[in-house]
Structures are given as structure tokens and as C-alpha cells.
Amino acid sequence: MYKVKVYVTLRESVLDPQGVAVKSALHTMDYKEVEDVRIGKYLELAVNETGNIEARIEEMCEKLLANTVIEDYRYEIEEVVPS
Amino acid sequence: MKFAVIVFPGSNCDADMYHAISGALGAEVEYVWHHETSLQGFDGILLPGGFSHGDYLRSGAIARFAPIMKAVIEAAKEGKPVLGVCNGFQILLEAGLLPGAMKRNEGLKFICRPAVLTVENEKTMFTAGYEKGQEITIPVAHGEGNYECDDATFNELEKNGQIIFRYKDNINGSRQQIAGIMNEAGNVLGMMPHPERAVEALLGSDDGLALFQSIVRNWRETHVATT
Numbered sequence A: 001m002y003k004v005k006v007y008v009t010l011r012e013s014v015l016d017p018q019g020v021a022v023k024s025a026l027h028t029m030d031y032k033e034v035e036d037v038r039i040g041k042y043l044e045l046a047v048n049e050t051g052n053i054e055a056r057i058e059e060m061c062e063k064l065l066a067n068t069v070i071e072d073y074r075y076e077i078e079e080v081v082p083s
Numbered sequence B: 001m002k003f004a005v006i007v008f009p010g011s012n013c014d015a016d017m018y019h020a021i022s023g024a025l026g027a028e029v030e031y032v033w034h035h036e037t038s039l040q041g042f043d044g045i046l047l048p049g050g051f052s053h054g055d056y057l058r059s060g061a062i063a064r065f066a067p068i069m070k071a072v073i074e075a076a077k078e079g080k081p082v083l084g085v086c087n088g089f090q091i092l093l094e095a096g097l098l099p100g101a102m103k104r105n106e107g108l109k110f111i112c113r114p115a116v117l118t119v120e121n122e123k124t125m126f127t128a129g130y131e132k133g134q135e136i137t138i139p140v141a142h143g144e145g146n147y148e149c150d151d152a153t154f155n156e157l158e159k160n161g162q163i164i165f166r167y168k169d170n171i172n173g174s175r176q177q178i179a180g181i182m183n184e185a186g187n188v189l190g191m192m193p194h195p196e197r198a199v200e201a202l203l204g205s206d207d208g209l210a211l212f213q214s215i216v217r218n219w220r221e222t223h224v225a226t227t
Helices: A017-028 A053-065 B014-025 B068-077 B087-094 B151-159 B209-223
Strands: A002-010 A040-047 A071-079 B002-007 B028-033 B044-047 B082-085 B101-103 B111-119 B135-142 B146-148 B163-167 B178-182 B188-191
Touching: A002 A053, A040 A053, A053 A071, B002 B014, B014 B028, B014 B209, B044 B068, B044 B087, B068 B082, B082 B087, B087 B101, B087 B188, B111 B178, B146 B178, B163 B188
Parallel strands: B002 B028, B002 B044, B044 B082, B082 B188
Antiparallel strands: A002 A040, A002 A071, B101 B146, B111 B135, B111 B163, B163 B178, B178 B188
16 A cells, blocks of 8 residues: 655746735735745545556546646655554 | 536536526526436537535536536537536636636635626627627626636637637736637637626626527527528
8 A cells, every 4th residue: 555645736837826825924924034835735645556656646647636737746655554 | 409507516506507598598408417428419518607526626627527528528529509607617627628727816815796898709609699899797706717828828819719708807817807718619618707697687787698699599590491
């Protein structure tokens, strides 16, 4: 069994309205050192070994988990060792 | 001419759409559940607004894989008129029947009020009943109507006359005030404002009725032999 962590974020070139709002709130709170905020999604998938897990995960991201018109994705795969 | 209103779990403008077609327009209409697989016998396909599958993940992302969507894509390829309103527009984008994607509204507020639109292209099966540049009042109700596309896509849309409606004031931050776009073939229209909520003066505006009348007129001209 594997734990797959998928991170979906708006592409760099796309203005993130939520991120802008949070940045402005942080500035209001006097955290002026914050130069940029980007908000994304974090998904955790519990996945059985299939032999081509990376290709399958990428397919899932392209088809459903991310909208590649405006979003980027990256993922990490961790083996879950039963204790 | 017979219309189908596709109903997803979370559709909440399906009854408004049904009412607009059966009442104000006076045409035949039936609900079609998202688990169905055929749209045989229907001449026009309507994807209503709402929150299909709770808008989980992204608006329209899950609905796009509903069994009925294969038939919707098939109908679109056959040249049948397909209209997606609000969440229906978002589903058409996710399905790739229209280009681009939706972001949260600039300002992050859910916007629910009448909006003034300009008719950018009156030479379509959806807008023949309007005049070019005509200002119409159609209500909007959305949190994710901030239309985004890349430069190449935008240039194509503009060059081909695929931008059908623009907001007079850019209420949600959409690229170039885009409120509604059409596919290149001219039979798939997606728009965030709700024409089905503006079909009777009693509702505050009947400016949306001409859109549905245009579809029917076009269908009659191409399907009904005149002597």
C-alpha cells in the first residue's frame, strides 16, 4: 500500500484571488514580510501497488484532480509499511 | 422541437430551466437524470445551473464524468444546440466542449444580482433574436465565474466571433469581461448569467426569452420544411 500526496495549485501565470485576499489580510496584521500567497489543494490517496503507479497517478491528475488549463500539480509517493 | 434538461445531483436551476421552456417558451421539455446514457429524441440539450456533486474538487469536474455526458458530447458533435448555464457552463468547460476554465470571483464574493450584458455576436443560433451591441439584463448567481484562458485561446475566441456576451461592468474579474462563449462550430453556448430566470416581466426581466426563441426559430428553419 502506498500513500500518495497530491498538491494542486493555480499555475504561476494565473492570478490567485484567494491568495491575494489572504496576503492582504496578513499585511493588515502587520506581517509585511509576506510577498506572495498561493492557495492550493492537498489530496491524500491510499493506493494499492499496480506496477505503474506513477503513470496512473499522473493520469488521474490530468483527467480529474487538476484542471491543467489553470492548475499545476505535483505528487509524492510514500510506501506504507504495516506496523 | 424537444429539449432535455440534464439533472445532476446538486442541480438547482433545473426547475427554472424546465419552467422557462414549458411555460414562457411553450416548447416540449423533459428532465434527463445524469445516470442516463441516451439523448435520442431530443433536439436541444440544456445543462442547468446549480452545484453538481457539491462542486467538490472543482465546479463541474465530477459531473463531467457522469454517464449522460457521453451522449451530451455526441449531441454536440452532431450539431445539436447545447446550452450550459452557470454550473452547466462550468461542466462544458471541464468536458472540453468549450475552451478555458473558471476561477473564484475576483473579490471572492458570491455575486447574486441582475447584470447588464452586451450582445457581442448576434449572428448565432442562440442570439439571432437580439441586435449587435444590445444591452440586456440577466441575473447572475455564482461564486466561480471568473473566466480564464490563455492568450492564444482568447485570440481565437475573438477572431472567430465566439465571444457571445460580455458584462457591461466586469463584476467577477473575467478575462475581457467574458460572460458567455460559443464553440467554433456555433452550436455549444456556455454562459454564467441565467437567461432562464429572465423570461417573464414578472421576474424583473424577460430579456432571456429571446435566447430560447432564437434556438427554436433556428431549429424550425433547418428542420421543418416550409411550402
